[in-house]
Amino acid sequence: MLELAVLGLLEDNDLHGYELRKRLGELLGQRLSISFGSLYPALGRLEAAGLVKAVTSRPATRRPAAPMSGSLVGELAAFRAQRREASAGGRGARGKKVYGITEGGRQRLREMLADPDVSDDREFLVRVAFCHHLAPADRLALFQRRRDELATRAEARKSRAAGSGADGRVTTYLRSLRERDTAALEADIAWLDRLIAGERDGTETSDDTEIPTPAVAPKRRNRS
């Protein structure tokens, strides 16, 4: 899960751990956010596997080129940072360690995105976040598989509710919990339906012509 997320984020930008966590938190909401205790070891694993490497380049954060906003202090800090960077392996300002994706990492990312079975709950969300790398048909398939799975669960839920005539012993709170879960499930199904509808709209014609993930579109800039 984490590896997919990290690779997906690094595909766009070189980033350091702290920033990775922030972005990930934004992707899938604070409730599902990951901890540093997972992230740093994961980065270590990825680096060891050669899917990612520490780069010295400037991290893609705010104001990459704002030459002088006053104070010499900042400049001095930058100088010190540079000196530090020279000595300690691949570290930028404020001790940052910026990672970039390698060619192997890109390949792995494509593999993971292509894999059809999504076990984890979080993983699905991460895949949605990066599904623009997928061919339209694959994307649609991803959404539909998920939708079916959730629908199955909702069905099972309903029949179970019907069958539990015996037991009794349901507090108001138990009932409330069940209602909440059902509502969440239905909301998610509706969400997927919207995504699926969006896919159909976007594709219109040009059906199943098997475009194998065109990687990077020409990408026009904002202004020349």
Add this chain to the structure above:
Amino acid sequence: MLELAVLGLLEDNDLHGYELRKRLGELLGQRLSISFGSLYPALGRLEAAGLVKAVTSRPATRRPAAPMSGSLVGELAAFRAQRREASAGGRGARGKKVYGITEGGRQRLREMLADPDVSDDREFLVRVAFCHHLAPADRLALFQRRRDELATRAEARKSRAAGSGADGRVTTYLRSLRERDTAALEADIAWLDRLIAGERDGTETSDDTEIPTPAVAPKRRNRS
């Protein structure tokens, strides 16, 4: 988390692991269900701590007293099970190992329920499931703390969305993910509001007279 859940479930019934998992899955939905790889070690810990112990008694499953529904096979199986039970420590039919809560376990349960800070997401749901053991005032406080926390998150979310004027770089999918999360958050807040309203209705008068968890109310039966 798990320990709270297990103790809470055993407070009502003696149960074996498999059944515990099923009930827990029902409480907080399949998506948040726990795995056996967590459950059995947890049971072991609880047993080692003396909060729970393996009992030989009949598990509270379906048909506790349906003497003969045909087939001698069941009877034979029961006989064999009994023989097995005699030899292998505290095991019932089908290799089941039924657990019951101890006095220490009950005490610990009360402690855990009383603890005001809920870190985990799942934990909150578990606490709602067993909050009928709480004094009305504590219950209300629990709900309200949670509501406030979620409201804070929603707030943070909103302001972050406003502040990200720079960046750009939001795919349709990113936006969709954000919307989904926001909706889920709001749905949860609404749910809590309903719970809180329910509390207020239930209490009406008899405000803050500090009833310290009356344990078991007289509990009228359906029909004499």
Add this chain to the structure above:
DNA sequence: TGTCGATATATCGAATCGATATGAGTCCCC
């Protein structure tokens, strides 16, 4: 008879969590 699917327990290695330590940079006020 055998074999399939549900019930049931258990264990292993790996991933993840939550707490905590450490330290550099920034801000602000005295």
Add this chain to the structure above:
DNA sequence: GGGGACTCATATCGATTCGATATATCGACA
């Protein structure tokens, strides 16, 4: 110009949880 509070940033530790897997029993059905 120094000091305290706060954010940014990385890292590690022990404990929990996960997911996969192994094993065995039971009931049903052909």
